[in-house]
Structures are given as structure tokens and as C-alpha cells.
Amino acid sequence: QNLGQLNFIVKYSDRTRKLTVHLICGRGFPPRDFSGSLDTCVTIALLPDRTNRKQTAIHRRSTSPLYNETFVFRITADEDVYSMSLLFVTFYYDQYSHSHVLGEEQVPLVAFHLGDETMLRCFLRESSSMSHALVGDILISLLYTTKEQTLNVSIMKASNLSTSLAASNEKLYVKAVFSHEGQKVGKRKTELHEVGTKYTVFNEILLFRVPRETLERATLTVSLNRYNVVGKSSTIGEVAFSPMSKGPEAAHWNDMLTRAGVPTAMWHVLRGFKFREKEGHKPISR
Secondary structure (H helix, E strand, O other): OOOOEEEEEEEEEOOOOEEEEEEEEEEOOOOOOOOOOOEEEEEEEEEOEEEEEEEOOOEOOOOOOEEEEEEEEEOOOOOOHHHOEEEEEEEEEOOOOOEEEEEEEEEEHHHOOOOOOEEEEEEOEOOOOOOOOEEEEEEEEEEEEOOOOEEEEEEEEEEOOOHHHHHOOOEEEEEEEEEEOOEEEEEEEOOOEOOOOOEEEEEEEEEEEOOHHHHHHEEEEEEEEEEOOOOOEEEEEEEEEOOOOOHHHHHHHHHHHHOOOOOEEEEEEEEOOOOOOOOOOOOOOO
8 A cells, every 4th residue: 555655854963973854745645534635744763762752743634745844863972873763653633633653664774874965765654563562672783704604693782672571580582593495594592681771781693604695585583582480481572684574674684785794783673472552653742
């Protein structure tokens, strides 16, 4: 289904450590009532931080609204802007002024040179919150070395995890599974780690010996798992990389393939298997 698109400009200053996002307009939003138009607004977050969302004004009676608003995100000294993604969520309002998600898109910044103003567009997709629960984020670095034919999967840290994990006596570990043409080839695990307050830090590298030609038909699945005091483990959420991936996973995988020998770190959204409404899937109260 065509849900329309957003046009915007991004620019990052190394000197000020500010990322500027200028949202220009929306195009081709599908009308939601007999009038042939709709009222919309857009929220923008710089993942993995979902608390600092920006929001446009509500634009009424237009399927191609002109937003023309500028937002600034500050990047702290310990953060890498290229590991982050912009999350755009477009809302529309019904006749009772109730908000609904029209569509969303996550735009990874790893693929762009942000020193100059870069004009971009993204096509909205249906919200994924009903089919997968958002359970947290994980920072992963991927590196493929052609000479050694080795895939290095660096598990750095996890964030935005459920507060109930910290209150329990459970520990966390990450498992990476490499498959080729649907067959499991290798599996690696990190050590057990205590749940942190803001971040759960792993800083471990999982290695796979992988011939270059197998990467074209391979899948790397990284899962975050809990391990309790009675020795039972369960998966909290996972993220999968392959040539068939979309969004940030596709950008990260392709960047690894095209820049062999250069590590690239990126935050990824973990997907779970029980529905929990995404924070950020309601407009900001005004």
C-alpha cells in the first residue's frame, strides 16, 4: 500500500555536534475519509533515544502538506551519529480528533555524508508495532576481513530494555547464528552480563569463518537472551541481517560488504514476540 513519502534535509556539524533535520513536506498521503484530505503531523526521533522526540504542527486538509520546520538534535561526545537512525512517524486525525499512525520509516545515517546538506526522501511503511513488540535496542559492529575470510560481530551494548529485567536476578547474553541458504552453519554466544541501568555493556566479539561468496545468500541473526537463576533461558528480542533485509539492517549489511576491512557500528531495534505498544506511537501532547 502506498502511504506517501516525506522529503527532508539533514546536516551534521562536527564542531557543534548538532544534527539538523529540516522537514520539508509530505507527498501523496492517502485520504482517510470521504473529503479526500486529512490532518497530519510528524514526529521525529533520533534512535536509540526515544525520549527526545520532535513534532511538527498539525497541518489540516492536505494529502501533500508543506511542513517546513527545522529540528536540532545534540549528539554527546560519547555518541557516533553514524550509528544512529532517524525515525519518522506520521499521524493523521479522525473526525473525533483521535490520532492514528499513518505510516513510519527508519532512516539509518550510516549511508550518508552529513557534513554537507543532504536532501533525502523516505517512503512511509505500515507501523510494525502490532506484529512485533519493541523490546529494546542493541549496538552492533560488523566487520568482514577478506584476507582472513572472517565475519566479526562485535556486541557492544543494549539500551531501552524493560525495567523489570533490572529488578530480577536474571543475567543477559547475546547469541549470534550464521545460516547459509537456510541451513545453520555456526552459533556463537557472549558471556553472561549483569543488566545495567542505562546500558547493558557486553563488548565482546563473535567470530565466524565465512567465505566471501557465501555472504550473498547468508543470514546473521543476533538475539538478546535472558538467563535466570534456575538455569532457563529465553529470547527477549532479535535482529536479522541478510541481502534480503530492509531498512537499517540492509544498510548495515551492505555497508559491511562494500567496505570490507572497515568496522561499522549501528544501533538496531530488537524485535520480540509479544505485543507491547511502542512508546512514540502517539503524538506528543501539546
